[in-house]
Amino acid sequence: MPINYEDNIYEVIRNRERCINCRVCERQCANLVHKYSAETGEMVSDSMTCVDCQRCVSLCPTKALKIIKNINTYRDNANWSESAIKSLYKQAESGGVLLSSMGTPEPYPVYWDKILINASQVTNPSIDPLREPMETRVSLSRRPQNVERDGEGNIVNTIKNALTLSVPIMFSAMSYGSISYNAHKSLAIAAKKLGIFYNTGEGGLHRDFYEYGANTIVQVASGRFGVYKDYLDAGAAVEIKMGQGAKPGIGGHLPGEKIVDDVSKTRMIPKGTDAISPAPHHDIYSIEDLRQLVFSLKEATNYTKPVIVKIAAVHNIAAIASGIARSGADIIAIDGFRGGTGAAPTRIRDNVGIPVELALACVDTRLREEGIRNDIALVVGGSIRNSADIVKAVALGADAVYIATGALLALGCHLCRSCHLGKCNWGIATQNPELVKRLNPETGSVRLINLVTAWKHEIEEMMGGMGINSIEALRGNRLMLRGIGLTNKELEILGIYHAGE
């Protein structure tokens, strides 16, 4: 028998004094870590398959469980880290591409954490959001060049298809298939009640969710799964997915196991077949082709819906965004490289793309230099973790943000980064009916609403502190930001001063 080089990463610690052998952990774990031993009358655990999703820990009625890192230690090596060695063993064993889920866990700089926000003192007053109106509403659309008037000289409202958000937050694209029916339903209900939007991702729109169409962004990706007239008509906006921050330059792959009944119907592909999105759109090999797709979609929807073009943050992002701003698109969405994914090749996720903070800053600056920033709205995503990140993003120049990992965390995700295994114990990234039903869409939507409402309050407090009572006056207001511990070059790209300046 060959040697098994694989080692468990986590270890289950069970407090025998507390454990009552109720077998909850056994029933909750789709990875089959826990099992009851009839011989000993005690629970036993196999840590080998544990992904540290914390489901058993959360549900254990006596708090008898703890998951810790395996303290087994390889010989120290600053160059060949333990994870580098383990990855190599895995590939030597399998001959395959390493797969991962969610955003990169590697210790790249998080620029949000190196930016500080301003507040008023003496020379102008801060504003108390509990006593004064505080506006977080934003509209996303192309903005007109010239004012049109009717015969009597009244201004004609020519902006007909703006997306209006009560707060500058939207739920980012996650396909039905990569996440569950109940996860989608939670997002749809929450988006509707919050007056914001959620995004179908590339997997089509389940029939049941057409009723949430007014709060839905329907996505058209390179695989064109589930795209047909009713689908385009159902949404409030259409998003062309050119790229994803977690895996710029490549397509997607939803394994056949996840293409079950409804997923297959919604995606319009046979059951059990792999859903493979090509790396490029095969009708878009250049910017002029993108323009044609933008207008094809506008024609198909009779110019009633804004078109979003979503791109991954890559090195030449400013020039690409400039091209898109001139393509007829209404909104550009930029996805930073710390953004999540349901499955991506590890090496791509951890090495390709650039942080969204720098991408946002350079795109906003570039569009202003070209005098076209007001023509288009800018949405950013790729690891927005809290309300302060949003305030910083808006002050750097974003009209709104996309959140996805944050939304999943609100639904119970513990970032075990094993979505690609399809055994999500929280009922989110799985199509297993037994697991899916663990997520109650009513409860889930309430948690999402709570999250966005809490962030809205915090955004209002920070705006009030700066003496700003409309989020519009914060957008691109970079003097409200200062860098901390950043180099001159980083400050230059972000377009902000250092703290103390």
Added chain:
Amino acid sequence: MKKEGQIRIPSGCAISGIINKDGRRIDGSGISKSIAVMHDRSNGLGGGFAGYGIYPEYKDYYAFHIFFTDAEAKRQCETFIESHFDIINQSELPTKKIPEITDEPLIWRYFVTPRPAKLLESQLDEEEYTLRCVFVMNTRYSGVFVFSSGKNMGVFKAVGFPEDVARFYRLDEYAGYSWIAHGRYPTNTPGWWGGAHPFAILDFSVVHNGEISSYDANRRFIEMFGYKCTLQTDTEVITYIWDYLVRRKKLTLTEAAEVIAAPFWEKINAMPDKDRERLTYLRTAYPSLLVTGPFSIIVGFKGGLLALNDRLKLRSMVAAEKNQTVYIASEECAIREIESSFDKVWAPVGGEPVLVRLNGDLS
């Protein structure tokens, strides 16, 4: 220490304005008395005035008032002016040496009109051509600041208390149908006369009290369209916003006020259809020109004045009317100083503009 323009200096202030709707021209002593009452609202680091209707004999020509730090700056700038404009008249701006005002730069006045061939070649209209030339002079040459560039109007400003600035510029020798004034309380020593108010571009001039929290959002928007905020002050960016919305985008003054101090959405949504449509459009089309934070401003333009408070009214501002004259000031005492009884005195509501125009076409 960095001089103004290299760093943003917030300041508190006093403002005052007078307009005779019948076009009757009055000298600058009244406005000077008015602003002087609010002495404690400024700290001697900036004062200034703008008068409209003061150059009737040159009313068809742009009047450039320019600060030069030295003769070399003046020589370079004049070369530029001569190649782009026909100069009808040029002279030193008349001033009086007084102990309260020191360190004055060279202050010159030029009445000019664009050179027809250059104008044609630029493919711009006369106003845009002139505006762009002003920005070239203010950014290309160090030590040059064109602080007044309108027709039949002029700005007079300096480092000092406003009442001293009025004496320095001999404002009692000018007569205008409207005047605005400013006393400044900067939180830093500007040391450069350009930083004083009013700010003016073409016929628009603005005096402002407050510190706007939207400054950089407004600045970064307006700079997309050829404006250069060379002094980094709130008033400068507000002046350019008025020019952009009214002259470039052809909004009415009231519509421009609806962009700058837009009503809250809650209020807009409860409005009758026509108003709701207009305001929804304006807020959606020009969200980056909403000005937040405290401000009270008086905007001077050809043939009128407009006063506007921020939508929360975080700065005091009072208006009054007596016969054909309208007065506006930060404090009521500044109005009562120059007129004892009124037909009407009121505190304009935040976000609602007070627009006063000359009767008929008297400008």
